[in-house]
Amino acid sequence: MLFGQKNEKEISSLGVESYIALLAIICITLHLAFQYALPKFQAYALYPLYITLALGGSLLVLELIRNLINFQFGSDLLAGISIIASILLGEYLAGSLVVLMLSGGQTIESYAIRSASKMLEVLAKRSPTIAHRKKNEAIEDIPVEKIAIGDTLLIFPHEICPVDGEVTSGNGVMDESYLTGEPFLISKAPGSEVLSGSINGEASLTIKSTKLAQDSRYAKIMQVMSETEQKRPQMRRLADQLGAWYTPLAIIIAILAWVISGDAVRFLAVLVIATPCPLLIAIPVAIIGSISLCAKRGILIKNPIVLEQIDQCKTMIFDKTGTLTYGKPSLTDQTVYNNFDPKEILKLVASIERYSKHPLASAILDKAGEENIKLLDVQQISEPKGSGLLATVDKHEVLITSRKLLTKMGLERDVSLLPQGAGLECVILIDGKLAAHYRFRDSPRSESKSFIHHLFPKHGIKKVMIISGDREEEVKYLANYVGITEVYAGKSPEEKVELVVEETEKAKTAYLGDGINDAPALLAATVGIAFGRSSDITADAAGAVVMDNSLKTVDEFMHISKRMRAIALESALGGMALSVLGMIIAAFGFLPPVAGAISQEVIDVFAILNSLRTIWMPTKISDM
Incomplete structure (x- = not known):
């Protein structure tokens, strides 16, 4: 990573990296052409490399100084030292290649990343x-x-x-x-x-x-999104975690070789072979290969870091409707009281539910459509908080509420008449009399239960939660069915964020949701997974988007991540182990700088070829 860990202000520098990468490609091409294809210009062959090192290399040196001041020892630091060493050795082509690797790798990655500021721009443009x-x-x-x-x-x-x-x-x-x-x-x-x-x-x-x-609601969501992005902790990349110990090790070996032998060339020889190309190239190649495999499986990777992080998550948090369920409740039972006509009740209730945003409204309207019921005009409607839906229609006062609110209204006798059992339900009162009890079913996804139960044994998920804006009785009914014990219902986007932040402070979290009200929580989690394509804002907030609304595809994503991390570690650690062996040989004077540079290139080729395995489809990609 050219500029180490990036905050929001630093993201704008990605354009600079793109220009540096383009400049390096042009200058290296010119150098090779002048050196081997155009003998008349051979005397000018090094000038393009000077330009690359002067512009791209100078930025790295500045970053090197900053990292040293802040006691940061990542892979970038060693790459910066390698460029200085290549200049001192006269290995200008090698130094220019390191500049290209650093800037090019970050440029490729930047195309897969869209920052939260883009989401806020979209939200702001919509705001009147x-x-x-x-x-x-x-x-x-x-x-x-x-x-x-x-x-x-x-x-x-x-x-x-x-x-x-x-x-x-x-x-x-x-x-x-x-x-x-x-x-x-x-x-x-x-x-x-x-x-x-x-x-x-x-x-x-x-x-x-x-x-x-x-x-207002819209402004609050914008505010929560902005605050969440500002407070979101930066995740350390795999390359930086490995570079944190590899870089000091390489520098110590190089210094010892110089001090013990008294030969400064050995110091430079050690650093040349220590160039962390397995970290700078092999890991990004593994990530890009996995992004390609995810795309083939209907998974859009918005932020490559999720591929490194999802396998490390210990807590998985779900929204309810549309994720663990299909999000399409249906009216299954109608119990009528006090000699009311069932069709007349349905006509009155459906006429009112046209004006409701409650998920059950669509189920009632669908039922009325099936029975070819003509809806009535509503004279007056209100939805006082905590009181249900009250309306005047066809000269009747109709209240659509819950059994819990009936108890609060002192209508215990009516409550005792209602069918027992948990689930989705509503109670209808017409002109103050108990008229009907409706029961609904929002079917859990066929794979919900098996997916939840396999998270711990197959993925090491130790804690599973539901955080939903739906009513408590609805959420608990589903939680009991799929086997989730920790449930938070009736939560606003702000409250969802608070819970996710609290859990993320304890362990890495993955959040799965589908609506715009989930967007802030998706952003606050270690890994945000958008389920389906219902909202562009949700998709932008998430690190990954599962396009086909399938929990099995989420499982595939988790396995692709696990496989990517394993292959990336093989490539990085294997390449680093060979580099350490080469450093030791160079420290004893048996590997001069030029031979060290060639050896490093051979190591890089093996590391990259191994990383390319992430593109191939494994024999088994899911255990569901």
Whole structure:
């Protein structure tokens, strides 16, 4: 890595590395052409190499000095010393090749990495800057920062809602997929809640703002994403971990050879063969080969470091809906009370659920569609926090709630009439009377249970958790089925991040989620895995994207990582062991610098060829 561990500011320097790599390629090509193909220009053959070393080499020397001051002894440090040694030895071509290896390796890797700042740019571009405020029948455009709580705002067709609020007039639909991860439209009527960042449909809506712009849902997600990225700890790359002990060892051997023999050439000879090419090339080759294999298996690698880290994770955290389940609940049982007509109940409930963003709403609407029920207009709707969904439709007051809320309302007698058993459910009251109990099933993925149970014996995962925004009874029902004991339900994106950060401080974590509300948690985990393609923001936050929504593919990803790490270690440690042997021979004066450089190139070839094995499809890639 040319500039060691990079923070957000340093990422901009990747463009410089690309230019250095291009310059090195051009200059090395010119050198070879002048030296061997164009005899008339042979006298100028070294000049292109001087340019490469003066520009690229000078950056490395500056970085070398900084690392020495900070007592950092990574593979970059040794490469910098190798360039200085090559200059002192007159091995300008070798020095230029080291510059190319360093800058070229980082340039290749940068194409596979997209930083969180890109996500924030996308979010910021979507955020509206102007709102239409209605005051005394007049409409004025104001900056969103000047919106006050209680302001009346107009949301025109296809506009993005600037703040959280409540519909006061108008009927329409909004796309809230950016906020919830659910790929369907939510109907809106007077009393409905609207979220900042959602996209309005064909009809204009009038809303009353309930939060300031900076306190709204969309702004909060942006804030959490930004804070998470700033606090995210840097992961040490495998090359740096190995280089931390290899570099001091090489320098000690070189110094001892010089001091004991009194011959400075031996110091340079040791450093030439000590050039950490197995670290600088073999490991990136193994990673790039694994990225290619992942692509063939429907896994998109957004950040190559996840291939190094997933095999080291000890805690795996799941979102619920759409990851461990298929995310498509269905209405399976309808129990009716007090002589109500089942079809009439379904008509009233489905008419209301058009305006709900609850995952069960789609199941009720699907059932009404199957029975060809014509939906009614809703006069008034509200969803007070912790009270259920209350609406007036066809002159009836309808409440869709839970058995827990019935108990809080003092309706224990009605609760005693409800069917027993856990799972997804809702209770319907019409004009204050118990009308029906609906039970749903969001089917767990066929491989969920086997995947959870094989994580410890096959991957060394010691702790498995569910962190979900869904209701507690729903999450616990699924957790019991698949065999997960640690459950956190009803969590907001901010709370998810807090839990993930807390767990990551204890051990390396992998987080698996599919909605934009999972994006901050994906970013906070050691390894974030986006499940499916429901959100571009989620995909950008994750280090890897499993394109086919299959837990078996997640297992394949974990095995590819394990195999990549093993092959990378074989290449790096094997190459380093041969290099150490060469250093010892050089220290005793039996391997001059030129022969050492040739020996190092032979070692590099073997290390790279071994790393290329990661491209090949293994006989068995999953144990599920």
